[in-house]
Amino acid sequence: MSTKNDKPRAPRFLWQAGLTAAALTLLAGTVAPAAATAAPSGHNRPELQAILQEGVDGGLTGVQARVRNERGEWAGSAGVRELGSAAAPSTNGRFRVGSVTKTFIATMTLRLVAQGKVGLDDPVADQLPEFGLDRRITTRMLLQHTSGVFNFTGDFDAEGKWVPGIVSAGKDWVDNRFTTYEPQELVRFALAKGPRFEPGADWRYANTNYVLARLLIERVTGHTFAEELERQILRPLGMHATTAPGFSAQITGPHAHAYYQYDDNGTLRTADVTLQNPSWISGGGDMISTTQDLQTFFSALMGGKLLPAPLLVEMRTPNPVAGYGLGLWTTPFPFPAPSCGAPIVHHNGSVQGYATLMYASPDGSKTLTASMTYVDGVGAETKAAAFMTATQKLLNETFCAGRAEAAQPTR
Structure with a gap:
């Protein structure tokens, strides 16, 4: 397994939060005009549609969003489903959700x-003895990113030097994006790098934690993660468009395409990376879903339908270092918050060319779920401000009834 990797393209504090440039940076490009679409529930939301179009004008290839608040539910899309096509994205198309997968794993x-x-x-060593884990590492530490294990997609050492992880960027990733990684392989790779800190002594976002949590679920239940996900969450909630693809590169059903630009010996090339083997990220972010299914899941979770009240409290209790609970953020860092100060919980995510938003009020009555597609890779960081502004405006319209729509993005 090669360890060659590009350094992070996002600011250091964002990378340490596990956010690649795919989460916060968007590449400007020429997008063929397409008719924006909306699926309102008995009302029009031109202000929301305008935000989606602004995102496309700022460089996104496509965006779909779903909002539910005191004004009802609305879904819309803008941009194109695929470069070179005039077809708009579906208002409920499927997409790779990235780190939103972590909230599902934490819930399970x-x-x-x-x-x-x-x-x-x-x-955790009691359930997964084969890895020789430090016995001080607990289940809670995995879910809250306080175990100290190395992030297999790359991490910083104590001196601030970047330590590469598995291939997840650049031409090498594009050329090898159908490579299969076993989750055990990812864990062993990370553990060979040594710990970042003593268990429980600090906080550091690490995808390795959630690959271990995924393996823990499989060990305890005797079922695959996909089987247990279906039994515990998808079937009871009627989430028919959500999958854990494992090693499969396909996205079934209607979906928008994602792109990646890279340097090929001095020539910039753009590849359609919609199809990829997501085993390279595994429990760190391999799931596929829709805005409707994510809304259903997060609303049910926050509404107390999936966990007993004491464990929901545990989930939403933030770590003092970063404001991360157990599988979700309970404070704004590192993304914007509603400018009116409305309380939220959230977990966003990204995989090359896909960015996902998943926000809710603490009781689950208000939700924002969205997917943005774009050209990732070289130059993507030039559109970070546009992404943050669009996110900020969507948050304000969802949770502030538009009262703070002119506010500047959180920095």
């Missing part, structure tokens, strides 16, 4: 805690 793990099958503060 906490459900096992509720059933007495997993101890939140028990050593």
